[in-house]
Amino acid sequence: MSAPSDGPILDRLIHEPGRLALMTVLSTVESADFVFLQRATGLTKGNLSSHLTKLAEAELVTIEKRFVHRKPNTNVALTTTGRERIAQHWEQLDSLRNFSARPRSE
Amino acid sequence: MSAPSDGPILDRLIHEPGRLALMTVLSTVESADFVFLQRATGLTKGNLSSHLTKLAEAELVTIEKRFVHRKPNTNVALTTTGRERIAQHWEQLDSLRNFSARPRSE
DNA sequence: GCCTGAAGTTTGTGCTGCAAACCTGTTTGC
């Protein structure tokens, strides 16, 4: 017995720098395409692609693949959940910042 | 050639949830001991210990080991650098939050 | 002198972020 796990305070899925940037950028728009996101976040294609895949698997974003001018075009948007989660995350960061002494003691 | 690396935007050493909490708590005090930090951050001893070691190696904190009442007592404080870095980090998070479209374009 | 507990440290491992290689369709040169 004992205390096995650290508090699940900040969600690493969202907290990860690349994805935090991604979600934050997405939260300011309705949707955005791959190339825009790449420029906005500074991520490489490969990393952007895998972060997006992860976010999609967690259902925080939806991904639509189309062809525009005969070129592949990947359009990404936050889901409702995604929008909530990124907002929550920033709130949690806020409370951490204003000192979240969160003793496990009761 | 090509673009090998993603922008070194957020320092993972500090951004990591446990260490972010740790540094933030430390930034509100002059110094704190191991047990206090454990309760304040909710980390397990093991993880707290290794995070502290890493922060110390990066010279963001100083660690002093004493005996108080014949018991080991580990006292931790931010270095000047550490204090700067955590402040910076929060600023960077702020700018990310207010939309950091940071196109690599010039 | 042995057991319990407090205060840390070390170890093992599974995940996962990163960069490089690869893929697929489309222009562009010639």
Place this chain on the structure above:
DNA sequence: GCAAACAGGTTTGCAGCACAAACTTCAGGC
């Protein structure tokens, strides 16, 4: 018209690291 370059992504390989469990050491009880 066909090969090379390019645009837009995806897949792969590996190295680093966060986490939890096991171990350590010393202090009192009993």
